[in-house]
Amino acid sequence: TLSIKCSQSDTYGQQRSFSPNNGPSYPPQSGVGLPPKVFVGHSIYKGKAVLTVEPRAPEFVTLESGAFKIGREGNVFLQFAPAAGTRQYDWDRKQIFSLSATEIGTLISLGPTESCEFFHDPFIGRSDEGKVRKVLKVEPLSDGSGHLFNLSVLNMLINMEESIFVPVTKGEYAVLVSLFNFALPYLLGWNTLADSARPEDTRRLNNANPRSGVDYEWSR
Amino acid sequence: TLSIKCSQSDTYGQQRSFSPNNGPSYPPQSGVGLPPKVFVGHSIYKGKAVLTVEPRAPEFVTLESGAFKIGREGNVFLQFAPAAGTRQYDWDRKQIFSLSATEIGTLISLGPTESCEFFHDPFIGRSDEGKVRKVLKVEPLSDGSGHLFNLSVLNMLINMEESIFVPVTKGEYAVLVSLFNFALPYLLGWNTLADSARPEDTRRLNNANPRSGVDYEWSR
Amino acid sequence: TLSIKCSQSDTYGQQRSFSPNNGPSYPPQSGVGLPPKVFVGHSIYKGKAVLTVEPRAPEFVTLESGAFKIGREGNVFLQFAPAAGTRQYDWDRKQIFSLSATEIGTLISLGPTESCEFFHDPFIGRSDEGKVRKVLKVEPLSDGSGHLFNLSVLNMLINMEESIFVPVTKGEYAVLVSLFNFALPYLLGWNTLADSARPEDTRRLNNANPRSGVDYEWSR
Amino acid sequence: TLSIKCSQSDTYGQQRSFSPNNGPSYPPQSGVGLPPKVFVGHSIYKGKAVLTVEPRAPEFVTLESGAFKIGREGNVFLQFAPAAGTRQYDWDRKQIFSLSATEIGTLISLGPTESCEFFHDPFIGRSDEGKVRKVLKVEPLSDGSGHLFNLSVLNMLINMEESIFVPVTKGEYAVLVSLFNFALPYLLGWNTLADSARPEDTRRLNNANPRSGVDYEWSR
Numbered sequence: 001t002l003s004i005k006c007s008q009s010d011t012y013g014q015q016r017s018f019s020p021n022n023g024p025s026y027p028p029q030s031g032v033g034l035p036p037k038v039f040v041g042h043s044i045y046k047g048k049a050v051l052t053v054e055p056r057a058p059e060f061v062t063l064e065s066g067a068f069k070i071g072r073e074g075n076v077f078l079q080f081a082p083a084a085g086t087r088q089y090d091w092d093r094k095q096i097f098s099l100s101a102t103e104i105g106t107l108i109s110l111g112p113t114e115s116c117e118f119f120h121d122p123f124i125g126r127s128d129e130g131k132v133r134k135v136l137k138v139e140p141l142s143d144g145s146g147h148l149f150n151l152s153v154l155n156m157l158i159n160m161e162e163s164i165f166v167p168v169t170k171g172e173y174a175v176l177v178s179l180f181n182f183a184l185p186y187l188l189g190w191n192t193l194a195d196s197a198r199p200e201d202t203r204r205l206n207n208a209n210p211r212s213g214v215d216y217e218w219s220r
Numbered sequence: 221t222l223s224i225k226c227s228q229s230d231t232y233g234q235q236r237s238f239s240p241n242n243g244p245s246y247p248p249q250s251g252v253g254l255p256p257k258v259f260v261g262h263s264i265y266k267g268k269a270v271l272t273v274e275p276r277a278p279e280f281v282t283l284e285s286g287a288f289k290i291g292r293e294g295n296v297f298l299q300f301a302p303a304a305g306t307r308q309y310d311w312d313r314k315q316i317f318s319l320s321a322t323e324i325g326t327l328i329s330l331g332p333t334e335s336c337e338f339f340h341d342p343f344i345g346r347s348d349e350g351k352v353r354k355v356l357k358v359e360p361l362s363d364g365s366g367h368l369f370n371l372s373v374l375n376m377l378i379n380m381e382e383s384i385f386v387p388v389t390k391g392e393y394a395v396l397v398s399l400f401n402f403a404l405p406y407l408l409g410w411n412t413l414a415d416s417a418r419p420e421d422t423r424r425l426n427n428a429n430p431r432s433g434v435d436y437e438w439s440r
Numbered sequence: 441t442l443s444i445k446c447s448q449s450d451t452y453g454q455q456r457s458f459s460p461n462n463g464p465s466y467p468p469q470s471g472v473g474l475p476p477k478v479f480v481g482h483s484i485y486k487g488k489a490v491l492t493v494e495p496r497a498p499e500f501v502t503l504e505s506g507a508f509k510i511g512r513e514g515n516v517f518l519q520f521a522p523a524a525g526t527r528q529y530d531w532d533r534k535q536i537f538s539l540s541a542t543e544i545g546t547l548i549s550l551g552p553t554e555s556c557e558f559f560h561d562p563f564i565g566r567s568d569e570g571k572v573r574k575v576l577k578v579e580p581l582s583d584g585s586g587h588l589f590n591l592s593v594l595n596m597l598i599n600m601e602e603s604i605f606v607p608v609t610k611g612e613y614a615v616l617v618s619l620f621n622f623a624l625p626y627l628l629g630w631n632t633l634a635d636s637a638r639p640e641d642t643r644r645l646n647n648a649n650p651r652s653g654v655d656y657e658w659s660r
Numbered sequence: 661t662l663s664i665k666c667s668q669s670d671t672y673g674q675q676r677s678f679s680p681n682n683g684p685s686y687p688p689q690s691g692v693g694l695p696p697k698v699f700v701g702h703s704i705y706k707g708k709a710v711l712t713v714e715p716r717a718p719e720f721v722t723l724e725s726g727a728f729k730i731g732r733e734g735n736v737f738l739q740f741a742p743a744a745g746t747r748q749y750d751w752d753r754k755q756i757f758s759l760s761a762t763e764i765g766t767l768i769s770l771g772p773t774e775s776c777e778f779f780h781d782p783f784i785g786r787s788d789e790g791k792v793r794k795v796l797k798v799e800p801l802s803d804g805s806g807h808l809f810n811l812s813v814l815n816m817l818i819n820m821e822e823s824i825f826v827p828v829t830k831g832e833y834a835v836l837v838s839l840f841n842f843a844l845p846y847l848l849g850w851n852t853l854a855d856s857a858r859p860e861d862t863r864r865l866n867n868a869n870p871r872s873g874v875d876y877e878w879s880r
Contacts, residue, residue, distance in 0.1 A: 106391030171766030326611030409480035546831030629700035
């Protein structure tokens with residue numbers, strides 16, 4: 001039941017070029033005294049396309065008290081690039097899709113015969129709303145050997161349409177699930193439990209923890 | 221079979237106000253030289269209500285030897301707040317429920333067609349026992365798309381009754397399970413294994429570990 | 441099919457005493473400059489007995505090269521103590537059982553209707569071999585609500601026999617599975633991956649890693 | 661349906677020797693100022709052979725910007741050695757197999773009645789391609805008690821053929837799954853999320869993060 005057509009706009013195709021190192025480019029490093037940036041994109045290379053997954057850390061904002069809260073939840077960044085020859089991929093034609101925590105949860109809990117579909121409009125709530133549509137479909141392969149990932153992007157602003165397919169075997173899918181399960185607590189900031197759940201913090205917890213108050217489910 | 225009625229006491233309703241930032245307030249930060257507090261509540265926003273989950277670290281107590289033990293196990297704090305308009309929630313009407321380790325385990329292992337129900341009395345063992353009753357029900361949605369979380373609070377002290385429903389999709393539930401699974405070892409202090417399972421501690425283990433003694437299952 | 445009899449030797453019973461704090465005693469702390477010992481026993485309290493689980497870190501030994509290897513794998517320590525009244529447990533009658541990695545794996549993968557049984561002889565390979573027998577049985581509860589943990593100890597050296605039962609609900613079992621899954625890599629030292637899988641170690645890996653050699657599956 | 665024959669080349673057999681400590685040898689430690697190397701091979705000892713699994717950290721390479729990327733993904737190293745007597749193993753006859761991330765994922769997701777098979781040619785793409793063939797088969801044991809691991813190596817360069825079998829119980833397999841699940845994020849570098857998902861890095865994230873740009877799925 002996979003009926004999505006794959007077409008390619010002429011305009012976009014002419015801009016294509018092939019980077020010699022056959023991979024995505026990396027932005028310059030910035031920030032003094034911070035741990036170095038590490039790029040950990042994990043790629044699933046197939047004959048017709050490649051799928052790369054990479055986590056994006058959440059952003060924190062400072063509260064007046066000096067405490068922090070999550071300003072933007074982290075996500076997992078998907079990059080799809082079509083093949084441009086044997087073991088070469090056309091990164092200039094790559095399409096991207098950013099998985100939210102809930103979408104990650106959906107992929108983690110997807111049964112071997114289940115499908116899911118996510119719709120993104122990058123301009124939602126803005127003047128160009130509806131002009132770019134992205135659809136990620138994940139469906140079981142007909143031979144039961146895994147799932148097919150398909151990202152379709154329709155961009156009416158530059159008259160471009162692209163649909164890229166990457167078959168993902170059960171083993172590759174299990175790697176994704178393991179990575180996603182590992183990443184989720186970090187994407188939502190729960191890894192900071194490692195700082196607060198320390199015996200050395202006993203005094204703070206005893207004296208200043210807000211949950212000692214009456215609000216703690218009436219000190220249940 | 222969802223037959224819980226949702227009613228609202230007049231008295232309580234008159235106290236309602238809407239905070240402009242439409243979110244929970246944060247207590248002031250305290251404690252010098254400690255890692256900053258980080259608020260990592262993860263929210264599931266729905267049309268009629270929002271559910272926020274947040275971990276609470278355990279509390280440790282110091283033993284005479286200088287060692288520590290868990291004084292109070294950590295938990296996961298649930299906040300339910302009803303909607304007060306489009307994308308606005310009435311945090312003054314919020315109801316809270318604190319999940320113990322075992323209740324977290326129950327939610328982690330809940331099958332897609334299973335239900336569970338937890339009863340809390342915040343005044344248990346005290347003079348007001350029985351005057352506030354909280355019930356958290358988690359039941360499969362009739363269309364099989366996930367689970368319905370329902371917190372009902374009956375507070376006879378202030379003549380208040382509240383029942384808040386939040387439908388949770390499979391993907392959202394999988395995120396909760398991932399967070400809960402991550403959090404459990406921290407809530408019970410097992411993360412301190414990261415300190416004791418170090419090769420550098422070899423000497424302590426060889427010389428002073430109590431398990432070298434005869435109590436170690438007869439040195440099995 | 442639970443047919444184990446629970447009997448209690450007279451001799452052993454006379455030694456019994458009830459500690460006022462109603463809990464296990466803690467050995468004195470030793471070792472200067474080391475992280476403080478943290479006791480993180482997690483207890484499942486039931487009407488007739490209590491079960492406490494606690495991880496034991498592995499022991500490392502130093503090689504001539506200055507490197508380390510695991511000298512003894514960690515384990516999970518089970519303590520069973522019978523009730524001695526309402527919310528009081530008789531820790532002097534406690535029986536202990538030390539779960540190996542494989543036994544932990546068996547409990548992690550135990551299906552809801554499956555059973556398992558482990559036999560330990562603390563004097564195996566020594567002159568008193570066969571004189572103390574410990575059997576831990578884990579069987580599904582007849583009402584499907586969880587598993588029954590039963591530790592039976594027959595000690596012919598002091599003419600003592602004890603059998604303690606603790607029913608464990610599904611939620612409690614899920615907590616154990618979560619803790620055990622978390623603990624296993626630490627018990628086997630794999631947490632040291634956190635040290636070796638660092639980008640800062642690039643030089644060592646490039647220059648000195650033994651796996652650059654011909655032994656690395658012929659540099660596959 | 662296990663029909664693999666186990667034969668042993670004469671040439672290779674004459675080189676055999678038995679190390680007195682009956683275990684693998686460890687290479688000398690190198691690298692100043694780095695955390696000490698820790699060997700954490702986990703062994704499954706059986707009557708006819710032993711299987712040892714050990715993780716290998718990834719290798720990072722430095723980019724011009726000072727950032728890092730994964731140069732080579734980590735893997736899990738399997739060593740099979742046949743028995744040479746009671747509780748003695750012939751490490752000189754050991755055969756090795758290096759599991760990639762996807763192969764690890766396949767083993768993690770293998771059902772109790774499922775099989776898998778991996779083929780490695782350590783000389784692939786080189787002049788000796790095809791002269792050494794390694795096959796790892798993992799098949800359910802006929803009595804349903806676990807899986808049989810079988811590594812067959814055919815080395816036409818030294819006229820050697822070896823096939824080693826290790827039966828792995830369900831509990832032992834669960835330990836492997838737990839270790840592999842733990843290791844995968846480290847093998848692929850995702851553990852560096854622990855550095856980037858820190859509230860202290862707020863400024864970098866606000867000012868310099870590439871994802872604030874237009875490429876971030878059009879700032880979705």
